[in-house]
Amino acid sequence: MAQTSGNLFELLRRGSLAFGEQAELESSSSAVTTTTTTTTADAQSGANESEPKSQEDAGELGSTSCRTCGLQFEDLGSQRAHFKTDFHRLNLKRRAAGKPALSESEAERDLSKAEDEESLSGSGSESEPYVGSDTEDMPPGNEEGGLRREHASMMVGLKVLGKEPSTLAWVPAAVALDKKREHEDVVALHERPLWVVLLHGAGHFAGVVLRNGREVVASKSFHRYVIRAKQGKAQSANDSAKGNAKSAGAGIRRYNEQMLKTEIGELLESWTAHISASSRIFVSISKTNQHIFFGNESVLSSKDPRVRRIPFPVRRPTVKGATEVGTRLATVHFEPESAYQERQAEVVAKQKAAEDREKARLARSANKASPPQPPSKADAAAAAADTESVEEPEDPELMGNMLEACQSGDTASVILCISQDAEVLNTLSVRDSGDTALHVAARSGHEHVVRLLLENGASPCIPNNRGELPFHCASERKSCKDAFRRFRGEFPDMWDYQKAAIPEAITDASEAAKKERQRERKKRQAQRKREEKQRQRKLEEEAAKRKEAEEAAALASAPSCASCDKKLLGPSSKWFNRLEYYYCSPECMQAHRRKLQADAALARFNK
Structure with missing residues (x-):
């Protein structure tokens, strides 16, 4: 769709966009190539307000210090907070590998270059999907907050001024549409160029404040161990499903979930000025965790019209990932208006063709004709004579409808096709397999359609292009194969059943004999069970008698007490x-x- 792209705020600054006529296009019908612009190193280094002391400037380290990172802290609380940061974890890994520690600015650059899916703490599998995916609604059941699901896969086209030929600039609907699917004044965004991007998932959080969609004003990320190892589910979700677990690990994960919520809440409170000055707030969080962002409505409310759901999948929350989300949302794609109009005409034509096909299908289903009588022997002989010279169908559409009806088991449509042209019964399809309607019905396992086709003159002797006969194509369902055999029993002289490879016929007499054999077999089985029970009962009685005799012999030979003459039994x-x-x-x-x-x-x- 787009040949080039640019930054939305740059176009607004130059006054190149006209907020007049807009066009909407489903992204599924366009080939949008998104180009992501990464932030510069200077912007990343400006994310932190202050640099920590290096090891050389720290002097002699005291008890409230970190010897790994070379930092000194004013109190014990600051030291403990430092031990939980990704900066400290990175230096621990480097020390274990025999490498020197990094300063906080160097660590920030390394962390921003890390792959989004990697984690310093190495938590297990995630139960939640990639944050920002279409499986998440924001906010749940609230029509006043965020962009609704149907907007997420759309883009909005704005007129580009001073560009020939006439060009459209495609802007993500999450930026250009409000909560009621109405167009907002995108041109006015340059007056409030701050955006806030908040990501949360699987114990990870990342938030950035961007100016003009690419300059990092403030950023922060947190991580807590909240995912159950090898279980792929957060502890709170497991507690809701199975009740509170009492293990030590479960207690740690519950504590970490609460601490992560507290840390995020404190961060959002410290960003109150940025949030108030921003024009868009893009969030990505699961339904069950929405209270983390919207617990304090005085800071951030789910009913705020600026809150929008991120309309595309995002990987594990990192500062780099959140920055790329804002950059992508601020990217505008250009397309000539004539190309858009041609594509829209193609979409309308396809929709009209689909409606016509649906109307035709409904008409075929409504016209139910009475099933014709089975063919006479003369007609069957004539059909068998024509087996060697089967031609392609004169009406491919009718043949296609016939094969489709046989595959789906639609008896009414099969009857309708036969009434229009009976030759479709013994005509090979134009497909590579060269199947007849009887081949397709047998392969699909619809015994009632097989019976209907045979009764109307379909020949079981016609092979397809692979040399397969209809009976060979019958599915593993026994009832489908029995349909051929029952037809042979009712019409024994209609076809050459040896040529059709149909085995012995099934008749009423053979069915009665089979049922009689089954009854006799059941009687014999019942008789054998009774005899086995009698034999087991006899063996049990003999064993009981032997046991009594042995006990009597043991009692007779046992010595007696010298005092009371009681028999002494046992060891x-x-x-x-x-x-x-x-x-x-x-x-x-x-x-x-x-x-x-x-x-x-x-x-x-x-x-």
């Missing part, structure tokens, strides 16, 4: 022994001992 380790006697309990042992002593004393007395 001998549980019996009580004294002299040559065995007892069932200590009480019996003591009682028997006293009895023996009394008997001995009585014997001595009798002497």
Whole structure:
């Protein structure tokens, strides 16, 4: 679509755009080549308001210092905040690799050159899609904030003044359309050239304030560990789905989510002046996390008409990525107005052709004709004689409709095509396969269409260009193959079924015999199950008898308690022994001992 491109604010400064007649075009029908202009090193270096002290200027480092980065801090809170920055993480990685530490300005340049999809902390897979994708609505259920979904894939054409031939400048609809899909005065943007771009996703945040779509006025990025490793889902999302987990990692991730929200809120409060002076605020954030940006409506509200959703996919939030988003949105693409009008005429012509085809399809479906009677034997013989000399269809459109109806299983359309010209039944298609209607119906597995075609004279003996017969093309569904066999059983003399490769016919008698065999097989199976149950019951009874006999034998051979004559069962380790006697309990042992002593004393007395 566009041969060249330029910066929107540069054109507005020169007064080259006319806010008059505009044209809208779906981006899907155009080939837009977006050229991204990166910011200069000076603009990137101006992102930070102050440079930290280097190691040489720091002097002797105290307890509130960072020996890795060579920085001294006034209090412990500043030191802890430094340890969470990407600047500190980068120097930690460099120290582990044996490389010298970088200053903060050098680290900012290295981080801006890093790939968008890389992360210093190396968090796991992301559950959220690329931020700014079409799966995110901004804001959810609120028609007053941001650009609606149908605007996201559109661009708006503005007249370019003083350029021949007549030229259109295509501007993203997120810039040129307001919340009600009405055109805003784009020409007035040069009076408020500040834009704010905010990106959030998977624990990453990046925000930039741009002047003229490319000069970085302020920038900041945060990252917190909030994604569950190997799970691809934020901790808050997991808690909502499965309840609060009680692991240490879950607690850390919940704390990090809250701290990330707090850090972003504090940053937005510090950017209040930039936000108030900006003309556009482009945001990219998922539905469930919208409260992070719009929690404090005094700073940023979802109902603010300046808030727009980013209309194209954006990778993981970084300062570089946010800057490129603003640069891309400020890029204007030029196209001759005559080329646009020609493309619009093509779009209108395609829409009219599609409407005509839909009307024709509805007309075919409405005209339902009664199915004709099966062909006579003479007609079938004539069709079989013509098998060797099948010609191409005289009406390709009718043949195409016939094949389409057979593929979709539309019986009414098949009948309509046959009533218009019965020759389509045995005509080869102009496709490479050279299928007939019966080939297509069999391959698609529509047995009712196969039956209808055979009853109306379709020959099963005509091969296609690959030498395949209709029965060979029948799908794996048994019912489709049975349709051929049942037709052979009802009309045994109509075709040469050996030539058609149709196996043995299915008749009422064969179906009855098959059902009878199935009943007999089920009876035999039931009989075998009953016999197996009886055999198992008999084996169980025999085993129970053997067990009882063994227990009786063991009881008979078991010794008895010397005191109470109770049978001693179980292992001998549980019996009580004294002299040559065995007892069932200590009480019996003591009682028997006293009895023996009394008997001995009585014997001595009798002497």
